[in-house]
Amino acid sequence: xxxxxxxxxxxxxxxxxxxxTGPVVGRFLTGLRDGRVLGIRGSDGxxxxxxxxxDPVTAExxxxxxxxxxxxxxxxxxxxxxxxxxxxxxxxxxxVMVRLDxxxxxMIHCLQAPxxxxxxxxxxxxxxxxxxxxxxxxxxxxxxxxxxxxS
Amino acid sequence: xxDIAVVAFSQSACVADIGAVNEVELIMPQLQAVYAQVGLxxxxxxxxxxxxxxDYLQGAAFAFVAGVDALGAxxxxxxxxxxxDAAWALYEAVLKIRTGHADSALLYGFGKSSPGELPAxxxxxxxxxxxxxxxxxxxxxxxxxxxxxxDSGSITESDMAxxxxxxxxxxxxxxxxxxxxxxxVAALLQDDYLLAPLRRGDCAPVSDGAAxxxxxxxxxxxxxxxxxxxxxxxxxxxxxxxxxMRDLTDSVSTRQAAAAAGVHEAALDVAEIYAPFSHQxxxxxxxxxxxxxxxxxxxxxxxxxxxxxxxxxxxxxxxFQRIVNGDAxxxxxxxxxxxxxxxxxxxxxxxx
Amino acid sequence: MSTARPDVTGIEAPVxxxxxxxxxxxxxxxLVRLREGLLSGQRCPRCAKVYIPARGSCPACGVPTTxxxxxxxxxxxxxxxxxxxxxxxxxxxxxxVVANIVLDGxxxxxxxxxSDCVNEAVRIGQRVEAVWRPPEEWDYAMDNIRxxxxxxxxxxxxxxxxxxxVSGPAVPR
Ligand SMILES: [Zn+2]
Numbered sequence: 001x002x003x004x005x006x007x008x009x010x011x012x013x014x015x016x017x018x019x020x021t022g023p024v025v026g027r028f029l030t031g032l033r034d035g036r037v038l039g040i041r042g043s044d045g046x047x048x049x050x051x052x053x054x055d056p057v058t059a060e061x062x063x064x065x066x067x068x069x070x071x072x073x074x075x076x077x078x079x080x081x082x083x084x085x086x087x088x089x090x091x092x093x094x095x096v097m098v099r100l101d102x103x104x105x106x107m108i109h110c111l112q113a114p115x116x117x118x119x120x121x122x123x124x125x126x127x128x129x130x131x132x133x134x135x136x137x138x139x140x141x142x143x144x145x146x147x148x149x150x151s
Numbered sequence: 152x153x154d155i156a157v158v159a160f161s162q163s164a165c166v167a168d169i170g171a172v173n174e175v176e177l178i179m180p181q182l183q184a185v186y187a188q189v190g191l192x193x194x195x196x197x198x199x200x201x202x203x204x205x206d207y208l209q210g211a212a213f214a215f216v217a218g219v220d221a222l223g224a225x226x227x228x229x230x231x232x233x234x235x236d237a238a239w240a241l242y243e244a245v246l247k248i249r250t251g252h253a254d255s256a257l258l259y260g261f262g263k264s265s266p267g268e269l270p271a272x273x274x275x276x277x278x279x280x281x282x283x284x285x286x287x288x289x290x291x292x293x294x295x296x297x298x299x300x301x302d303s304g305s306i307t308e309s310d311m312a313x314x315x316x317x318x319x320x321x322x323x324x325x326x327x328x329x330x331x332x333x334x335x336v337a338a339l340l341q342d343d344y345l346l347a348p349l350r351r352g353d354c355a356p357v358s359d360g361a362a363x364x365x366x367x368x369x370x371x372x373x374x375x376x377x378x379x380x381x382x383x384x385x386x387x388x389x390x391x392x393x394x395x396m397r398d399l400t401d402s403v404s405t406r407q408a409a410a411a412a413g414v415h416e417a418a419l420d421v422a423e424i425y426a427p428f429s430h431q432x433x434x435x436x437x438x439x440x441x442x443x444x445x446x447x448x449x450x451x452x453x454x455x456x457x458x459x460x461x462x463x464x465x466x467x468x469x470x471f472q473r474i475v476n477g478d479a480x481x482x483x484x485x486x487x488x489x490x491x492x493x494x495x496x497x498x499x500x501x502x503x
Numbered sequence: 504m505s506t507a508r509p510d511v512t513g514i515e516a517p518v519x520x521x522x523x524x525x526x527x528x529x530x531x532x533x534l535v536r537l538r539e540g541l542l543s544g545q546r547c548p549r550c551a552k553v554y555i556p557a558r559g560s561c562p563a564c565g566v567p568t569t570x571x572x573x574x575x576x577x578x579x580x581x582x583x584x585x586x587x588x589x590x591x592x593x594x595x596x597x598x599x600v601v602a603n604i605v606l607d608g609x610x611x612x613x614x615x616x617x618s619d620c621v622n623e624a625v626r627i628g629q630r631v632e633a634v635w636r637p638p639e640e641w642d643y644a645m646d647n648i649r650x651x652x653x654x655x656x657x658x659x660x661x662x663x664x665x666x667x668x669v670s671g672p673a674v675p676r
Contacts, residue, residue, distance in 0.1 A: 078294030135511030173527025210522035223565020
């Protein structure tokens, strides 16, 4: 009476959510849509990008907005040789932690580069934008290296 | 405060794909094993039950509710669940017993990660506006963390490979391990990068399985007449969900939890650390203040087999078994949750 | 870049996760039998209750179940509802009856459609039998049974529902 058949089936679990952004995240994403990168100043004076809604130290609501640069310095990186279908880039790419000029903490996004050898900590990179921004973190298409730029 | 005793522990083998086994069938053998260790007939014989699991691993909504079918809930049980590693179910149960709401508790954790893409599933724990839409996965985040350590000069890739080598060597004595063998640093360093600077060996494998434990007051343990280890301290701390807001080369939360749990109030001889990536074992060993004399992950640790949602509880169980077997007198167990060691729990166990 | 566009107040955040699901041992046995046109349950070794579909344990006793019990495709309505609103994705046209049905020899009900009946005459305790699709359409699926339909038998008293012995052979119709 042993059952030898193994019954398996592929399936997709979909959560088709929309999310309200609230005033802080909404303003940051509005900035991206308009081609600007906005940060917010925390209680200790650090400029935080992307902006948190509440101060990471005091938990006070934050509202001191600062526009930061669109170039920055690589703080850390790793090389994705086999991107997933859900990843923003479908060619091998790097995830990078980038401290944008004028910001005090890094942000994470992807970096388009020809190979891992072309990426290094301390390298200078800049934001590139999608053709039709909509107010989303992926309005930043990716970072790209700044030619000759090493800080 | 009431003293807590760990009285029973069981864990399944770590396997890459357990196949035709549902959550009930995954949990039941471990429950039956811990009942047998104490001489109980079912979950009705303890005062409280708490479990840890995550339905997204297998994509079965409310699998944790279905898991209750393994318990025998007639008449109804006093039960709770954490959507976390079962080490946090242990924490909840310890509070329950210490505050006098129970004298004994059954804990279990289970994970069937093989049906899904674990790194992608775990990516959805990140900030839903800034990070989750990028599908930044846990392996990539760990790779960013490893790079920072390498760049800082505080570790080398050989140090990471040495962690993996020791894990595989130790796992040869662990019949439940998924990855074991005699492999040296040089051989490991010859592997290609999986996600540079991480090689496959630096990353815990994906495993299916379950673990269960029974704890009680020391008085109850004596009434049962079973060997036990005393759980003398337990604490847990969480850090920001934003990896960029933390010092990823350190684990402040682990250090705090270790101090609060009293790790260094007496000498240690064993440590079981939940480090899903090789470099994280080095971060954690430093944060826990462990010196060379302490046996770290004699089981092989999770680099030899990683039961999501049960591996943290299993670290406590490993230390318990070594104390009860007489191989150790006092040990520390650590559990982690979240990307890049966001959330950490530290427990201290001593011989009775 | 128009500054006239309204500020962003929300984002679409769809999440699609892909899985390769494998049925457990007990559910797989149930489904394999179903494909053969048989209804297979499991008996608890401690309390002797019969579960269908079984999940591998007795949820009352908390012990593994392994003994297979083949059940006839006749049973009793334990409860029911008449659905009057269309359910998105459900092709069945309202009004229709959804019933908890306990097979003879089983101690737990499952949910299925009740048809070939006067909806207003459906009642707790009513005797029913399965209407199977043609064998060539059978798959690992509960809709191998198209629906249940009333049997011309006396009603079962409420207190006896879920306690009846196996009433006949378990053979595909
Ligand atoms: Zn039973």
